[in-house]
Amino acid sequence: MENKCKLNHPVEDVRNxxxxxxxxxxxxxxxxxxxxxxxxxxxxxxxxxxxxxxxxDLSSEEEREQRNKRLYMVLHNV
Incomplete structure (x- = not known):
């Protein structure tokens, strides 16, 4: 099970x-x-x-592909 961070990240953190x-x-x-x-x-x-x-930047190629898929989904469905 994926550990979810309890912190809320403001848009400035995301941009940084x-x-x-x-x-x-x-x-x-x-x-x-x-x-x-x-x-x-x-x-x-x-x-x-x-x-x-x-x-x-530290993720494996396979991990990056998974992240990219999720990022594309989030970025294009907003």
């Missing part, structure tokens, strides 16, 4: 995490993130995106 991981993300995801930050989101979405980005 994104900026720190940006160079590791697929290029076509960058514009989606820029659009994402122009809208307000629920706390659940912010927390989810934060945790998908957390330690992204």
């Amino acid at each position: 995490k994104y900026e720190s991981q940006k160079e590791y993300l697929p290029l076509d995801m960058i514009s989606s993130f820029e659009a994402f930050f122009t809208h307000e989101h629920t706390q659940d979405i912010l927390n989810d995106v934060f945790h998908l980005l957390k330690k992204y």
Whole structure:
């Protein structure tokens, strides 16, 4: 079972995490993130995106693929 963080991450934390991981993300995801930050989101979405980005650079290729799928889903259904 996945451990869920009990902290709520404000949009500033999510943006900072994104900026720190940006160079590791697929290029076509960058514009989606820029659009994402122009809208307000629920706390659940912010927390989810934060945790998908957390330690992204240290993830295995397989783990990155799983995270990318979830990120695309969140970013394109918002």
